[in-house]
Structures are given as structure tokens and as C-alpha cells.
Amino acid sequence: MSPPPSEPPPLQPKHSASRLVWIYAAFASLWITLSDQVVAWLVSDPFQLARISTFKGWFFVAITTWLLHTLLRRLLAQITASEDQHRVLLDFKTRRTEALLDLSEASQHMDERGFMQYGQELAEQLTGSQIAFIHLVHEDQETIELVAWSKATLANYCTAAYDNHYPVSQAGIWADALRQRAPVVINDYATATGKHGLPAGHAHLARLISVPVMDGGLVRMMTGVGNKSTRYDEQDVETVRLISDAIWHIVQQRRSQAALRKSEYQLQLVTHNIQDVIWTADLQGKFTYISPAVELLSGFKPEELLGKNLSAIVAAEDADEVRQAIAKVIADHAAGLAFSPLQREIEQPCKDGSRVWIEVNVNGMYDDKAQLIGMVGVIRNIAKRKEQDRLLQLANQVFEQSQEGITVTDAAGIIVAVNAAFSRITGYDRAEVVGQNPRILHSGRQDAAYYRAMWDALTSVGRWSSEIWNKRKDGTIYPEWLAISALRDLRGQTTHFVANFSDLSQSKAAESRIQWLSYFDPLTGLPNRTLLQDRTALTLSMVQRANEPLTMMLVALDHFSTINDTMGHHLGDQLLVETARRLSVSVREQDTVAHLGGKEFVLVLPGTDQLGATHLATEMLGNISQPCKLGDREVSVTASIGIVSYPENGTRFEDLFRAVEIAMRNAQAKGRNTYAFFSTELYDQVLAHEAMTQALRQAIANQELSLVYQPQVDLQTGQICGLEALLRWTHPEYGQVSPVQFIPLAEKAGLIISIGEWVLNQACQDVRHWLDLGIMVPHVAINASPLQFRDNDFVAQVRSALNTSGIDPAQIYIEVTESALMDDVPRNEAMLHALKELGIQLSLDDFGTGYSSLSYLKRFPFDQVKIDQSFVRDIATNPSDMMLVKVIISMAHGLGMKAIAEGVETEAQCDIMRTSLCDEIQGYFFSKPVKMPEIEQLFSEARQLPEHLLRQKKPQRTLLLVDDEANILSALKRLLRRDGHQILTANNGAEGLKILAEHRVDIILSDQRMPGMTGVDFLRAAKALYPDTIRIVLSGYTELQSVTDAINEGAVYRFLTKPWDDDALREQINKAIEYRQVIEDNRQLENQVYNTNRELMAANRKLKDLLQQLQAGQASGPGCASS
Known part of the structure; x- marks a missing residue:
């Protein structure tokens, strides 16, 4: 170029x-x-x-x-x-611009040093230079480092090593660009002044351009080119400057990107490998990033939560609080307030529905202009910490609430902590003992050797325990059980001692009390049976050596249980204490008076013969029968005393006690309030009694028990409406044993529950048998003895018998005696309701013979009341019995129950029951108890009462007239008596309700305007209590709305006005009676339909069983069918 x-x-x-x-x-x-x-x-x-x-x-x-x-x-x-x-x-500038643009792309394929070389080559080419170099300047601006030569320079001119550091002060004039912070151009290096020479291996210089690269006010890099064939001009300087700036910025960008990538990689490593969840959110609180750890925490993947609000991942009850907290910090920032970091401990719902405790930390996220652009935070699983806090709190509660005293000392034995029990036991407050030595508790009863042994054990095995005597703050000395343990650190060094101790004062007293109770009765303070045996054995050995007589007496208070039940156990206990005192003052010092529990006391009298025993027994009977003050009442009791003599009646305690029990029972049999000596005849009776008890134990296994059934008859239809199952025992030796004789034996021997269960199962099986024969027995009544009824398994036994037999539960009546209910009323009420839930019927037996309480009775779900035969026996001759029977029947009807009379043996008794509106009868008048075949004969004959004894024969109707005007009542009574009705009258509603409670009433005719209670209100009450009554309002005062409401409710049958027309009134009364008769006829028809349906069900069941048998026979093959 x-x-x-x-x-x-x-x-x-x-x-x-x-x-x-x-x-x-x-x-x-x-x-x-x-x-x-x-x-x-x-x-x-x-x-x-x-x-x-x-x-x-x-x-x-x-x-x-x-x-x-x-x-x-x-x-x-x-x-x-x-x-x-x-x-x-x-053209040159265009080429230079293109070269500068190529630098950025070229940097992507080179390392940093290669890129710098590439940049120097461009500088060489664009300036026509022969050499090019780059130095980096350190932060201190005092040290430079050679980092790159162009390839041509390295190949032809330079041998200097890279990374060569040297001070700026030793650099030649080519470094003036750094010193002057401006480009330096030297077109004649040979004549230039200020040269310091060139570093070893440096290329020869003829001409030179040196350009500094500034960044942040400091020289960061120095670039140079040299040895152009012509002079360097401004265009060359500009070219070197542009390329140098581009190289520096690209290098810095590459370094920043590398650092960013490294930071991002490290952040990714952190976010992927820590359990804390890191997140960012926008100003609306919606997640813009959430680390993968959230899936381990909650089960939600990060992508499931992106875009959702922070409040959406917390429990519903915490969501509002989180939303409000975020809104507040954003509002504070908008108002110019500093962002207040948030920290909350809340429960987060997990994907699987569980919850985990988390700690949410929220901080502001800002841009480079300090503007709030979002939020960043950490979610930490604090479940373990919560659990540790809970355990720590639990440990603290255990420490503070422990009933044992706890003392913690340091390794030197100085107290650092005590719990509340420590203060309660010792009397010292925390402040009084912290910093003290436990020696403040020493009682002085243990010597130094004792404590040396304690420390030796703690040093060697780390624990020690023993009973010890210590001293309280008030100076009292008390026993305690002390256990000390040494706590050690990871190096095995003892850091603390923990002492647990419990006050043994009460346990020592309890031990003494228990020891005393082992030999004495806690109520009276007299010797108990154990001490009585010991003293009797000792006394027998003494009188045997002295050849003296000895008398043993057993004193039993008469009817003590009645006092307990009627007056309360606390007064019964007072009576026993007073009796113990009176017996104790009647004997000598050498005699023994013991209380065996309950109503029985035993006296052991050495040196007393039969004559002395007679005098003493007479005296004690007199003392015991003296009036006794119990609470605010004065009570007199009597006693029965049994007497035996040594050696005539035995030489051991067991023999004498057995004999004295027999003698005492004999005294009771003689009428009580007397004494009786033991005799061999009594002994023989006891043996016979025990033999019969043993035989009774085998009666079930030997199939000696059987059931007979006595029919119960409906007085409306005259037909058999049920049977009562009665138990019989036929013994090979004793013959037919009366239930009066063996039932008490069974109760006393604990056999009555198993016998009662046998009766229950056998009766259900007999009903099943009759159903299979096509005989529909309406129901069978089964007696439950008081002991059987108190058995917690009784309901399960009834359910099992019903399930095994497969009969309709409604075919079973369970008869419970009145006395069995009064012992534990809440429990018995629950028992009766449980029986009713099985679908059976309940009958109250022997009503009126025991402790009757209507307040309790109305809580029990009985279906029937059985009138005891003691009321029926003299009913034809004794008006009182007749009145009692009518009251019982009326009460039963008032409570929604039927009434059945047992022991009906004459036609007169039956007719009285009919006229008294009794529902059913049972007795020899209709049939004695018979076996199953005779029952089947009775049903086949359809035997029933004579028609003239049935209740449906034109019964006399009873009318109740209620009016506050006597002349109105008198006129109505004269008018309506002519039709043969029984007339009852009352002056107001309250009297009317009382009469309804005492009499069976068919029609009520009431005035409307009466003091205290209006006629409509009275009739509403009558409807609720006696819904079968026909209720009519007869009034001259008309309050239309209330009467209309009453008619709509069914409380009023008719509304008639005063004054009345006699014939019209009589006609309305007769219509009401006809209406009542229709109701009764419909009810009778319903009963007949019900009985018919039950018979059809039994026939269908039998037919179904026969079909199943035929199908089974056909399935088994021709051979079986023919056989």
C-alpha cells in the first residue's frame, strides 16, 4: 500500500x-x-x-x-x-476508513496480541513505514511495557522481547508522546536531541511518529511507526492516531466483554449451584429473571414464574402485605426517598400443595444514572432455620417449664443459668445464684469424700447421679435426686456441667403414705385386710399358746347402698367414719377393728368367748343404731353381725373369715339388725349354693338352658302382637330350677353377661326359624339384666345377633329395668340411642317399682312401658292400684309410648286394662309361657281375645271443657253429658294442660279469651303435647287473624261462636268424635297393613330360600337331585 x-x-x-x-x-x-x-x-x-x-x-x-x-x-x-x-x-482516506472498519471484524478472529500486530501492520501500510510498535502504559504513568511489534518489524529489524517493562524516565525521545501527552514527529532521528538510546534489540530509527492514546484522563497506550522513506506529515500522524484509538477501544471492548462473560459465567455458576433463589423484577413487581434454584425450593420451573408478580408466589394470607410493601418502597422512591430494603419471613406455597418457610430480601436495581429501574432480591429457604428456632424455643420451653430443677455451670463450676423449677424448689431467684458456686445449696449431710467421688465420676465418665440432701434458701433440708452431665466441645474439652434434680420430698412422703395405705384404710384409718390378716395370724399364735378363746365378728351396715345413692357418697363416707369410731370405742386395746371397704368391718377379739361375744354384739348393735348427724340430716342405720369362734369354727384366718361371712349373711337373712353365730347348717347351705353356681357355669355348654315364650296381646285387635322370651334351666340333678333362684346366682358369679348373650342369640335364631316356617312373629321381647346392660359390649352383641340371624331389627324388643337406668344416666342414654340406631324397639320393664324420675325418663327413647304385675295383681279390688295403672298408661301415652301390662290373669283385670286404654296385655289369662311348638300352634290357630274385651267396642269418649266462666262450664257439661261422654273441666289453659297430663282426652272445647293464656295458645300447646286430640274453639270473642293462623297450623279443628245452638253444638261434637274414630280406624288399618306386609316379606324370604335350594340342587347334578 x-x-x-x-x-x-x-x-x-x-x-x-x-x-x-x-x-x-x-x-x-x-x-x-x-x-x-x-x-x-x-x-x-x-x-x-x-x-x-x-x-x-x-x-x-x-x-x-x-x-x-x-x-x-x-x-x-x-x-x-x-x-x-x-x-x-x-481515496487514501476511504482506504483508511475501510481499514479502520475492518479492525472490529478482524478482532473477532484473533487474540489480543495478534490483533495489535494486525493493527500495526495497517499503520505501517497506511503511513509507508517500515516498523511499528505498541507500548502499554501502567496506571502509575511511570512504567511502560512493550506488547506488540508488527510482523515486518519482528522479521526484519527487531529482536526485543515482549512484556519488557521499564520506567518512562529511561525511555528515549520516542516516549515524549507520553510525557507531553501529544503526538511526537521526528523526521531526522539522527540529529534529534534528548535521545537516551534504544533498548536492546530495538529496531533502528530514522524517522518516527509516536502517538499517545488517552482514556479517562490518563495515557493508556503509546503507538509508534518509523523509518518512512519520506518525511512524516500531519496526515501520517492522523492515520496513526486513528488506528491507535481504534485498537485501544476494541481491546478495551474485548476485555470488557471477556470480563462480562467471565462475570456472567461466575454468576451462572453461583445461581446454579447455590440453594438461594436470585431474582429480578420490574417496577410492577413482575419477575424478569429467577434462578433455577426456585425449582428445588418450590417445584415451579423458572419459566412458570417469569412475568408473575412476587405476591403470586407467597401464601394468600401474606400476598396483600407483600403487595403493599412493594408499592410503598416504589412510592417512596418516586417521592425522592431512598429505597428501603425489604426483608420478610413468609410461607410460600409449593407446586405439590405443601408450604415452605422462606426469607424474601428486596433491594432496588438502578441504571447508570441512579434511576430506579426495578428490584433485585434473594429468596432463601429458612425451613431448617425455622425448625432450629422451633427446636431452640422448644428446648427453652423444656428448660423453663421442666418440673425438674436445672442448673448449668461453666467448667469452673460457676452457675451461669437456672430454670424456674430451680427457683421453685430451692427458693433462690436467678439473680441470687448466677455467678455463685453450687456449694450454697450444700446441706452438710454429705462429707468431702462424697463430693470427691462425684467429681471423679464426672471427670472419668462425664456423668454422675445419686440421691442427695440439699438445703433451701429458708434453711430447710430436703432430699433430691441429682444427675450431673459434663458437656464437651469438639476437642473433648469440658465446657459446662448440667445438673438435673427433682425434689423427693413429696415422693418420700408418698412412699410413706403408700406404705401406710398398704396396711390401713385411708377413709377410716383402721387396718385393712392385709394388716388384719397379719394381726389375726399373730393373735391366733398368741391365744393358741395361752390356750384362750378368740372371736371374730363381721359387721355389715344394712342398706348402706341406699344411703350412698340417695344422699351422696360423701355423706356415706361420713357414716363409715362414724361407724368406725363407734366400733373402736366399744373394744379393748388388744382387740383389732379393721375396715375391709364398703360397708363391712371386722373385729378380732382375743380372749373373748361366745358369751362375751353376745354381750359385745348386742352393745354394738345399740351403738350403731344411734342417730348420726350427716350434713343437715339425722340418719339412723342398723347392722348385721356375723360371729365365729376359735378354735370351734377354724384355726386359720381364711377359715374364720369364710365362716364369719356365712354367719353375717345369715344375720341378714334373719331380717337384719341382729347377729348370728356360724353353724354347720349354714355351711352346708353355702356349699349347696356354690355347687349350684358351679353347675350353672356348665349349663350353656351342657345345653341345659332353654327359652319359653309368653304371648303379648293387642287390646284393640285381640291378636298376638308379640312374645316375651323367658329363660328356663333344667338340671339333671336339681330338675327345673326357678329363675328367681338361679338368676341372682348368675349375677353374683359373673355369669349373667354370657347367659344374656346366649338368650339374645337364641331368641333371634328362634325368630329366624319361625320366619322360615312362614310364621310372622311381630316381635320378641328379650330381658337385659342390669349387669348386661352396663356391659360396654352389649350393643355389639345385639348387632352381632341381628346380623347372624338376618332378621328385621324391628322384631326385637330389648326390655331394660328402670333401676338399671339410674346409675349413670348420660352413659345409659347414649347406650339406648345406640340400640335404637340398630333399628330395635326398647321397652321399660318393671316401671314404678324402682326409683322413678320422669325428668330422666323423658330423655330415654323408649317405645313401650311395661306395667309391673305387682300393680296388676290387685287392680280389681284396690282403687289405688287402679289409679296408679291409669297414671302410668296416661304418662306412657303422653311420652309417645305404648303401655303393656304383665301378670294379667283374670278377665276382670283384662277388662280394666281395656277401659284404662292400655295397649297390650301379657299373662296367664291368655296363655302361660310355652315352648316353641305351642307358640307355632297358637299362631296357626290365630287365637285371640274374646271380642267383648277389645278396646274398639264403642269406647267412651272424654271431653275437656275449658272456660273461665263457671256458668258456661256448667251449661256445657249438662248438655254434652247426655250423649254418654266423660266430661272434664278446667277454668284456664294451665289447668287444662294439667288435666291433659293426667287423663286421656279425645275432644277439647276451649274458650278463646281467657286470662293468662288465650284459647288458641292453649290449643297450640295441646297439639304439640297431645296431637291425637280434636281441638275446637267456642268463643264469643273473635280475633280473626290468630284463629285463622291456628286453623292453618292444624292447632284448631273448628271455630264455633257463642251463644251456641244446643243441637248444632252436639252435632259438631259428634262429627269430631267420628273424625277421631276415623283416625283411630286408619291407624289400626295401618297396623294391619304393616303386619300383613311383614308376613308377606317372611313368605317371600322363605320362597326365595326354597328357590335357591332348588337351583343349588339342579346345579349339583342329576345324582344329587335324585338323592
């Missing part, structure tokens, strides 16, 4: 034209002025003068034409030459 042309001198056409004009003007002026004078001087002839003047004019034209031609040709030559020079210069 040829060197650049010199810059041509600028061509000035305006000046050239002016000069040409001035030359022409000067010449023309001189010619005109001088030529005329010369001609006038030389020629005087006018003619000749004219010819000469003409010639002179043409000569002037010729001369001026030549002169103008000469000047114009020279001007045109200058213009042409200038244009050629400018064209060459323009």
Missing part, C-alpha cells in the same frame, strides 16, 4: 481572478497613458497619428490577449493539479 499523499495547498480561485484583473488593469492603464504620449511625441502628422493609433489599438488587443491566455492557462493548470491531489487524498 503506497504512503499517503501530502495534503495539497488549498486552491483560492477568488484571489487568482482578482490578481488577473489587477494585472490586466495595470497593464491597460500603463498602455493607454504611456502609448498616447509616446505616439504624440514621435508623430506629429495627424493622418499618420491616426494610422499609428489604430495599430496601437490592435497591438494592445494582441498583447492583452496573450497575457490573458498565459494567465488563464496557468490558473487552469493549478486547479487541475489541486483536484488530482484531493482525489488521491480522498
Whole structure:
């Protein structure tokens, strides 16, 4: 490439034209002025003068034409030459520009040094130089480093090594460009002054251009070219400067890009290999970047979250707070306030639905003009830290809330921490003991050797524990269990000791108490059975050696359980304590009085014979029966006392105690409030009793138990409506044993639950058997003993029996005695509801014979009340019994239950039950209890009550008249009694409700305007309590809206006005009675349909079973079918 042309001198056409004009003007002026004078001087002839003047004019034209031609040709030559020079210069600048543009592309394929060489070669070519070099200047501006020669320089002239550092002060005049911070041009290096010589291996210099590259106010690079064949000019300087600047900027750009790539790579390494999530967001809080760690944290990929708001990745309950916080910092920045970094601990929902605790840090992101352009932050998984905090908090709670005292000391044994239990046990506050030595707690009961052994154990094995005596702040000494452990660091050095201790004062007292309770009764303070046995054995050995008699008494308070149940256990306990005191003051010091628990006391009397025992027993009976003050009541009790003698009735405690129990039961059998001595006859009875109990244990396995059934009859239809299952025991030796005899045995021996379960399963199987025969038994009633009902497995037993038999649960009635319900009312209520949920019916047995409580009874879901035979037995002769029966029936109906009377043995009793509106009867009048075949015969015969004993035979109707005017009641009573109705009257609604509770009422005729309660309100209450009644308003006062509402609600059947027409009123009453009869007939029809449906279901079930048997026979093959 040829060197650049010199810059041509600028061509000035305006000046050239002016000069040409001035030359022409000067010449023309001189010619005109001088030529005329010369001609006038030389020629005087006018003619000749004219010819000469003409010639002179043409000569002037010729001369001026030549002169103008000469000047114009020279001007045109200058213009042409200038244009050629400018064209060459323009071509050079174009080539230089293209070369500069090629630098950027060339840099992409070269390393830094190769690129610098390439740039120097361009400088050489464009300036016509033979050498080119680049030096880098250090930041201190005092040191330079040779970094690049052009290839031609290296090949032909230079052997100097790269990376050669030397101070600027030692550099020659070629470094003046650095010193002067301006280009240096030397066109004669040989004559130049200030040279310091050239470095070894440096190329020879003849001419030189040295150009500094400035950046940031400092010289960063120095570029030079040299040894051009001609002089260097400004164009060469400009070329070197442009190439140098381009090289420097491209190198810097490459370095910046390399640093950026390195930074990005390092950032990528960081963001891909740390568990923290790094993110950026715009000013709306939407993610613009989020690192891959977010997937490990939450299960969401980064691309799933880009564009979403930061508040979208937090729990819903935290989203508003995050949005508000971000909005606030952006608003603060807009207002000119500094960005306040945010930090929140929140829960983040994960992709799988779980949650993880995170810490969100938010900072501002700014551009180079300090303008907020977004947000940058870190999300950190703090689940482990939260868990550590929780464990730390838990540890602190354990430390503070531990019931054991905890002391922490340093390695020197100085207390650094104690917990609340320490202060509670020792009496010292934290402030009083922190910084102290635990010796402040020493009681002085342990010597120095004890503590040396403790420290030896801590030093050798790191732990020690023992029972120790320490001293509280108040000086009291107490026992404690102390355990000390040494805490060691990673180097195995002991840093702390932790002591756990528990106050043994209470446990020591408890041990003493337990030891005392092992031998004494806690209520009375008397010896218990264990101590009684020990003392009896010791006393027997003493009287045996002394050949003396000994008497043992067993004292049992009569009816103590009744006092407990009616007055409360706390008063029962007071009675036992008082009885213990009275017995203790009745005996001698050498005698023993023991309390065995409950109502029984035992006395062991050494040296007392039968006569002395008789006197003492009589005295004790008198003492015990003395009135006793219990709370605000005075109570008198009696006792039954059994007496045995040594050695006649036994020589060991076991023998004597067994005998005294028999004697005490004999005293109870004699009527209580007496004493009885043991006899062999009593013993024989006990043996017989135990033998029968043992036989009863084998009764189920030996198939000695059986069921008989007594029919229950509906008084409306006269038909059998159910059966009661009754248990029988037939023993090979005892024969037929009465239930009255063996049921108490079973209860006492704990057999009643297993026997009751057998009865339940057998009865269900019998119902199944009858269904299979096509006999539809409406229901079977099964008695549940109190013990069986209290069994927690009873409901499961009933469910199992129903499932095994496959019968309809509605075919089973469970009869529960009233006394069994009063023991634990909430539990029993839940039990009854659980039974009802199975679908069975419930019957209340022996109602009125126990502790009756209507407040409890109405909570129980019974379907039926059974009137005990004790009320039925004398009902035909005893008005009180009749009244009680009617009350029970009315109460049952009022509670929505049926009433059944058991023990009905005569027609009179049956008729009374019919007229008393009893629903069902059971007893010998219809049938005694019979076995299954006879039951089947009864159903096949369709046996029923005589028709004249049925309730459906024109029952007398009962009318209740309610009016606050006596004359109205009297007139109505006279009018309506003529039709044979039973008339009841009341003066107001409250009295009317009371009568309804006591009597079965068919029709209610009530006034509307009465004091206290209006007629409509009264009839609404009557409808809620007794929905079967027919309710009529008879009133002269009309409040239309309330009456209309009552009629619409069904509370009022008719509204009649006063005064009334007698015949019209009687007609309305008769219509109401007919309406009532229709209701009853419909109910009876529903019952008949129900029973018929059940019979059809049983027949269908039997038919289905037969079809299945036939199909099974056909499937088994011809051989089986023929057999």
C-alpha cells in the first residue's frame, strides 16, 4: 500500500481572478497613458497619428490577449493539479476508513496480541513505514511495557522481547508522546536531541511518529511507526492516531466483554449451584429473571414464574402485605426517598400443595444514572432455620417449664443459668445464684469424700447421679435426686456441667403414705385386710399358746347402698367414719377393728368367748343404731353381725373369715339388725349354693338352658302382637330350677353377661326359624339384666345377633329395668340411642317399682312401658292400684309410648286394662309361657281375645271443657253429658294442660279469651303435647287473624261462636268424635297393613330360600337331585 499523499495547498480561485484583473488593469492603464504620449511625441502628422493609433489599438488587443491566455492557462493548470491531489487524498482516506472498519471484524478472529500486530501492520501500510510498535502504559504513568511489534518489524529489524517493562524516565525521545501527552514527529532521528538510546534489540530509527492514546484522563497506550522513506506529515500522524484509538477501544471492548462473560459465567455458576433463589423484577413487581434454584425450593420451573408478580408466589394470607410493601418502597422512591430494603419471613406455597418457610430480601436495581429501574432480591429457604428456632424455643420451653430443677455451670463450676423449677424448689431467684458456686445449696449431710467421688465420676465418665440432701434458701433440708452431665466441645474439652434434680420430698412422703395405705384404710384409718390378716395370724399364735378363746365378728351396715345413692357418697363416707369410731370405742386395746371397704368391718377379739361375744354384739348393735348427724340430716342405720369362734369354727384366718361371712349373711337373712353365730347348717347351705353356681357355669355348654315364650296381646285387635322370651334351666340333678333362684346366682358369679348373650342369640335364631316356617312373629321381647346392660359390649352383641340371624331389627324388643337406668344416666342414654340406631324397639320393664324420675325418663327413647304385675295383681279390688295403672298408661301415652301390662290373669283385670286404654296385655289369662311348638300352634290357630274385651267396642269418649266462666262450664257439661261422654273441666289453659297430663282426652272445647293464656295458645300447646286430640274453639270473642293462623297450623279443628245452638253444638261434637274414630280406624288399618306386609316379606324370604335350594340342587347334578 503506497504512503499517503501530502495534503495539497488549498486552491483560492477568488484571489487568482482578482490578481488577473489587477494585472490586466495595470497593464491597460500603463498602455493607454504611456502609448498616447509616446505616439504624440514621435508623430506629429495627424493622418499618420491616426494610422499609428489604430495599430496601437490592435497591438494592445494582441498583447492583452496573450497575457490573458498565459494567465488563464496557468490558473487552469493549478486547479487541475489541486483536484488530482484531493482525489488521491480522498481515496487514501476511504482506504483508511475501510481499514479502520475492518479492525472490529478482524478482532473477532484473533487474540489480543495478534490483533495489535494486525493493527500495526495497517499503520505501517497506511503511513509507508517500515516498523511499528505498541507500548502499554501502567496506571502509575511511570512504567511502560512493550506488547506488540508488527510482523515486518519482528522479521526484519527487531529482536526485543515482549512484556519488557521499564520506567518512562529511561525511555528515549520516542516516549515524549507520553510525557507531553501529544503526538511526537521526528523526521531526522539522527540529529534529534534528548535521545537516551534504544533498548536492546530495538529496531533502528530514522524517522518516527509516536502517538499517545488517552482514556479517562490518563495515557493508556503509546503507538509508534518509523523509518518512512519520506518525511512524516500531519496526515501520517492522523492515520496513526486513528488506528491507535481504534485498537485501544476494541481491546478495551474485548476485555470488557471477556470480563462480562467471565462475570456472567461466575454468576451462572453461583445461581446454579447455590440453594438461594436470585431474582429480578420490574417496577410492577413482575419477575424478569429467577434462578433455577426456585425449582428445588418450590417445584415451579423458572419459566412458570417469569412475568408473575412476587405476591403470586407467597401464601394468600401474606400476598396483600407483600403487595403493599412493594408499592410503598416504589412510592417512596418516586417521592425522592431512598429505597428501603425489604426483608420478610413468609410461607410460600409449593407446586405439590405443601408450604415452605422462606426469607424474601428486596433491594432496588438502578441504571447508570441512579434511576430506579426495578428490584433485585434473594429468596432463601429458612425451613431448617425455622425448625432450629422451633427446636431452640422448644428446648427453652423444656428448660423453663421442666418440673425438674436445672442448673448449668461453666467448667469452673460457676452457675451461669437456672430454670424456674430451680427457683421453685430451692427458693433462690436467678439473680441470687448466677455467678455463685453450687456449694450454697450444700446441706452438710454429705462429707468431702462424697463430693470427691462425684467429681471423679464426672471427670472419668462425664456423668454422675445419686440421691442427695440439699438445703433451701429458708434453711430447710430436703432430699433430691441429682444427675450431673459434663458437656464437651469438639476437642473433648469440658465446657459446662448440667445438673438435673427433682425434689423427693413429696415422693418420700408418698412412699410413706403408700406404705401406710398398704396396711390401713385411708377413709377410716383402721387396718385393712392385709394388716388384719397379719394381726389375726399373730393373735391366733398368741391365744393358741395361752390356750384362750378368740372371736371374730363381721359387721355389715344394712342398706348402706341406699344411703350412698340417695344422699351422696360423701355423706356415706361420713357414716363409715362414724361407724368406725363407734366400733373402736366399744373394744379393748388388744382387740383389732379393721375396715375391709364398703360397708363391712371386722373385729378380732382375743380372749373373748361366745358369751362375751353376745354381750359385745348386742352393745354394738345399740351403738350403731344411734342417730348420726350427716350434713343437715339425722340418719339412723342398723347392722348385721356375723360371729365365729376359735378354735370351734377354724384355726386359720381364711377359715374364720369364710365362716364369719356365712354367719353375717345369715344375720341378714334373719331380717337384719341382729347377729348370728356360724353353724354347720349354714355351711352346708353355702356349699349347696356354690355347687349350684358351679353347675350353672356348665349349663350353656351342657345345653341345659332353654327359652319359653309368653304371648303379648293387642287390646284393640285381640291378636298376638308379640312374645316375651323367658329363660328356663333344667338340671339333671336339681330338675327345673326357678329363675328367681338361679338368676341372682348368675349375677353374683359373673355369669349373667354370657347367659344374656346366649338368650339374645337364641331368641333371634328362634325368630329366624319361625320366619322360615312362614310364621310372622311381630316381635320378641328379650330381658337385659342390669349387669348386661352396663356391659360396654352389649350393643355389639345385639348387632352381632341381628346380623347372624338376618332378621328385621324391628322384631326385637330389648326390655331394660328402670333401676338399671339410674346409675349413670348420660352413659345409659347414649347406650339406648345406640340400640335404637340398630333399628330395635326398647321397652321399660318393671316401671314404678324402682326409683322413678320422669325428668330422666323423658330423655330415654323408649317405645313401650311395661306395667309391673305387682300393680296388676290387685287392680280389681284396690282403687289405688287402679289409679296408679291409669297414671302410668296416661304418662306412657303422653311420652309417645305404648303401655303393656304383665301378670294379667283374670278377665276382670283384662277388662280394666281395656277401659284404662292400655295397649297390650301379657299373662296367664291368655296363655302361660310355652315352648316353641305351642307358640307355632297358637299362631296357626290365630287365637285371640274374646271380642267383648277389645278396646274398639264403642269406647267412651272424654271431653275437656275449658272456660273461665263457671256458668258456661256448667251449661256445657249438662248438655254434652247426655250423649254418654266423660266430661272434664278446667277454668284456664294451665289447668287444662294439667288435666291433659293426667287423663286421656279425645275432644277439647276451649274458650278463646281467657286470662293468662288465650284459647288458641292453649290449643297450640295441646297439639304439640297431645296431637291425637280434636281441638275446637267456642268463643264469643273473635280475633280473626290468630284463629285463622291456628286453623292453618292444624292447632284448631273448628271455630264455633257463642251463644251456641244446643243441637248444632252436639252435632259438631259428634262429627269430631267420628273424625277421631276415623283416625283411630286408619291407624289400626295401618297396623294391619304393616303386619300383613311383614308376613308377606317372611313368605317371600322363605320362597326365595326354597328357590335357591332348588337351583343349588339342579346345579349339583342329576345324582344329587335324585338323592
